[in-house]
Amino acid sequence: MTAHVDWDDERIERxxxxxxxxxxxxxxxxxxTIVRRLDRRRPxxxxxxxxxxxxxxxxxxxxSALVLAPPESSSRPLVDPVSLGDPITVAAAxxxxxxxxxxxxxxxxxxxxxxxxxxxxxxxxxxxxxxxxCPETMQWLMADPEILVVTSxxxxxxxxxxxxxxxxxxxxxERGFSxxxxxxxxPVVVTGHFHDRRAALCPPNDVEDCQxxxxxxxxxxxxxxxxxxxxxxxxxxPGEPETSEGDVAALVTAAAPEARVLSLQLRTPDMLGDAEPxxxxxxxxxxxxxxxxxxxxxxxxxxxxxxTFVLTDGTRAVxxxxxxxxxxxxxxxxxxxxxxxxxxxxxxxxxxxAAVIQLVRSLHPSSVLMTGAIVVDDTCPPPRRSAGTMxxxxxxxxxxxxxxxVLVPPPGGSVKPQAFxxxxxxxxxxxxxxxxxxxxxxxxxxxxxxx
Amino acid sequence: xxxxxxxxxxxxxxxxDARDATQETFVSAWRQLPGLREPGKFxxxxxxxxxxxxxxxxxxxxxxxxxxxxxxAVLAVPDRAAAVADDAExxxxxxxxxxxxxRAILVLHHLEGRxxxxxxxxxDIPVGTAKSRLFAARQAxxxxxxxxxxx
Numbered sequence: 001m002t003a004h005v006d007w008d009d010e011r012i013e014r015x016x017x018x019x020x021x022x023x024x025x026x027x028x029x030x031x032x033t034i035v036r037r038l039d040r041r042r043p044x045x046x047x048x049x050x051x052x053x054x055x056x057x058x059x060x061x062x063x064s065a066l067v068l069a070p071p072e073s074s075s076r077p078l079v080d081p082v083s084l085g086d087p088i089t090v091a092a093a094x095x096x097x098x099x100x101x102x103x104x105x106x107x108x109x110x111x112x113x114x115x116x117x118x119x120x121x122x123x124x125x126x127x128x129x130x131x132x133x134c135p136e137t138m139q140w141l142m143a144d145p146e147i148l149v150v151t152s153x154x155x156x157x158x159x160x161x162x163x164x165x166x167x168x169x170x171x172x173x174e175r176g177f178s179x180x181x182x183x184x185x186x187p188v189v190v191t192g193h194f195h196d197r198r199a200a201l202c203p204p205n206d207v208e209d210c211q212x213x214x215x216x217x218x219x220x221x222x223x224x225x226x227x228x229x230x231x232x233x234x235x236x237x238p239g240e241p242e243t244s245e246g247d248v249a250a251l252v253t254a255a256a257p258e259a260r261v262l263s264l265q266l267r268t269p270d271m272l273g274d275a276e277p278x279x280x281x282x283x284x285x286x287x288x289x290x291x292x293x294x295x296x297x298x299x300x301x302x303x304x305x306x307x308t309f310v311l312t313d314g315t316r317a318v319x320x321x322x323x324x325x326x327x328x329x330x331x332x333x334x335x336x337x338x339x340x341x342x343x344x345x346x347x348x349x350x351x352x353x354a355a356v357i358q359l360v361r362s363l364h365p366s367s368v369l370m371t372g373a374i375v376v377d378d379t380c381p382p383p384r385r386s387a388g389t390m391x392x393x394x395x396x397x398x399x400x401x402x403x404x405x406v407l408v409p410p411p412g413g414s415v416k417p418q419a420f421x422x423x424x425x426x427x428x429x430x431x432x433x434x435x436x437x438x439x440x441x442x443x444x445x446x447x448x449x450x451x
Numbered sequence: 452x453x454x455x456x457x458x459x460x461x462x463x464x465x466x467x468d469a470r471d472a473t474q475e476t477f478v479s480a481w482r483q484l485p486g487l488r489e490p491g492k493f494x495x496x497x498x499x500x501x502x503x504x505x506x507x508x509x510x511x512x513x514x515x516x517x518x519x520x521x522x523x524a525v526l527a528v529p530d531r532a533a534a535v536a537d538d539a540e541x542x543x544x545x546x547x548x549x550x551x552x553x554r555a556i557l558v559l560h561h562l563e564g565r566x567x568x569x570x571x572x573x574x575d576i577p578v579g580t581a582k583s584r585l586f587a588a589r590q591a592x593x594x595x596x597x598x599x600x601x602x
Binding site for chain 2: 007009011012013014015016017018019020022023024025026030031033034236
């Protein structure tokens with residue numbers, strides 16, 4: 001390729017126009033995709049429905065006139081439906097809440113009131129799944145199918161239920177239903193718990209109220225129809241997870257064999273604090289692309305106890321969140337390699353390769369421990385011969401030092417290879433980040449050279 | 452929406468990335484709309500969100516933009532007509548070496564024909580700053596084109 005002199009405005013503009021002319025038009029389904037993503041966010045308005053609705057309308061008007069599509073279900077069966085015994089009534093759940101000041105998983109049958117028809121003021125403060133805010137303060141899980149909002153002529157009146165009821169927080173689950181406030185509540189069976197550990201992170205004056213919130217870990221049935229274990233996806237960036245839901249559940253149950261999965265969440269780090277206020281400023285997950293949260297339970301002294309596990313997408317290290325903070329628990333899904341992993345260094349010098357591996361090892365010790373082989377190479381493919389001609393690949397490098405490390409699990413396991421990009425602004429590796437794309441063909445080829 | 456897509460495609464030089472950035476633009480705009488101070492400048496604001504989305508897309512995907520070329524083409528001396536046709540490719544290659552901020556100001560000015568005052572509005576910077584940034588971007592583009600020529 002040869003550059004030519006005289007790149008004046010006219011020539012630059014002509015080149016820009018030529019380049020833009022080659023871009024194909026946007027696919028028609030793009031608007032639907034965007035609206036689906038917006039719609040998924042609707043169940044949790046923190047800043048008021050009026051504002052949120054206005055925002056959607058403004059953007060939809062800019063994009064094109066659209067009808068909001070129904071939320072795409074991300075439900076996938078993972079394991080057999082969990083059995084925690086027969087559902088109990090709302091009244092029975094309230095008795096347990098008041099008598100037993102500890103978190104216990106309860107399966108409760110009742111009627112969930114409809115979404116309130118109110119515009120809520122902005123409430124400062126960080127979200128907490130146990131903190132019930134407007135409009136959720138007007139929503140109840142009720143013992144009886146009560147209608148809470150009544151219209152008469154031009155007036156509308158509403159109030160709390162007459163029978164037993166409590167506030168249920170659906171902040172951690174794919175709720176998958178909504179109710180009409182002018183009709184009796186939706187019959188549901190939900191699994192959840194009071195006295196959630198996150199209540200301690202509410203403002204001091206609100207802790208008691210937060211403990212009384214029933215944090216839903218699973219929606220078992222809606223209108224009598226069974227629902228599978230679901231994944232709540234709150235992802236603000238592009239890209240799909242590397243680890244499948246099934247693998248996440250397997251990693252958790254391997255790390256904590258007594259735990260039974262109730263539901264999953266997939267979040268980008270910016271959405272992590274809404275579910276786990278304690279992780280809002282935790283640097284452990286700040287650099288992750290995607291993070292999985294698994295709500296589960298086990299039997300402790302004969303009582304079902306809620307447990308929460310977190311793992312960075314694409315990794316295997318499972319962390320449990322407890323009232324005392326987080327603790328790492330590595331599962332036995334992939335057994336530690338009995339010997340030092342085989343190392344393939346591609347085009348890196350031995351010293352650079354060793355530095356790269358050392359950096360990855362220091363940041364992901366458990367992952368390296370479980371590895372059968374480590375393959376390292378530059379991210380840019382090497383020249384190759386094709387039809388008698390040498391083909392050179394020119395890469396858009398963002399770092400002078402840009403390598404890819406693949407941790408290849410021992411043969412026979414179900415765990416996928418794990419890839420990290422190790423980059424640096426000079427000649428040495430400085431930073432490790434998960435590799436979000438497929439492993440490049442030239443590195444796959446190196447992996448295939450392994451014994 | 453097509454305008455945002457065209458803008459991000461011109462900045463990113465990759466349709467798949469541009470589609471992602473377009474999605475992100477509208478999802479981010481939905482979240483950020485309460486922060487829109489001047490509704491009359493919605494278009495400029497949306498383009499700014501688009502540029503940020505392009506930056507995020509590039510950062511999060513970290514996908515390498517790769518071009519495969521036969522080695523013979525590296526050594527060949529193209530004739531004048533072919534060279535003109537190559538301008539778009541040279542420009543694309545040069546832009547790919549530049550930060551998103553500089554790509555954006557060049558795209559807005561040279562592709563969309565935005566004058567300095569509109570650049571300033573879109574980028575939410577004073578006109579003088581827009582002028583100096585455009586100048587710096589032009590310098591960077593010239594240097595990148597020279598490097599492309601040297602390859």
